[in-house]
Amino acid sequence: MHGLDGESLKVSAKFLTNLNKTSEASKSYNCIAWAAGDSARFWWPIGGFWPSNVSRKLVIDSFIDAFATLGYMECGNGDLESGYEKVAIYEKNCVPKHAARQLPNANWTSKLGRNIDIEHTLEELDKIQYISDRYGQVTRFMKRKI
């Protein structure tokens, strides 16, 4: 695909104004890093920062293992649990694309690629076609004690 057509650009600008923005745009970190609590590096198994001794294959197991180094373990849902912090990992066609981190108020925080951070519910993100086309769906939840 070469460039966004005019309609796509209008869509991207429009959906941004409807979101709860919580930071300015930054290329220094991505969604995986933000979900991991790191705003200084781009986390990605290929070409990015990745925890030592974790496979750099672009598969869900690598992401699960990466978050496991931070104390996360898989869990069944994204419901708010007292004493726990959760992350949600998105896949599209079985390829990891995005991660979000749960906030104490049960909402989630996501870094939109190289753009802004936002606060949202999982349903809100799913409803944005432009986003769900690129990020896919939540396939795994993980939690750790806080």
Place this chain on the structure above:
Amino acid sequence: MSFYESDNNEVNELETSYGVSREYYKSVKETIEIFDLYYSVTSRENAFLKFNRLKQSWLNDVEFLSSITDICMNASYQEIIGMGPCVVPLILADLKKEPDYWFWALEMLTTENPVQTNDLGDLKKMTDAWLRWGESKGFC
């Protein structure tokens, strides 16, 4: 000797190591030279414009992507790589202006990688490594 000429030892190596016969080599060499001349004449004057057009297209496409794989496999990004080594100084100049994920392209174009493994993901450190590399080569 032109870029596509090979001396006798190289032609021998083509044949013995890669199965490229002398006849095939001769038949294709001239066609390659004509093709390269055509594209170098028609594209050289537009390299700066083409790079900036493709760069803008790339930035638009990847604005909301977190996957370095997707960011660098983008069609416009790949077309920039397809412009060949002539685009390396343009990329380095752009990197100096504003750090961005040009590292995959630079590695493909130069077959070198000055970035330390420990610095992967650190945009500033990766940028600095490539700019130092560029300075050492006299590109920036």
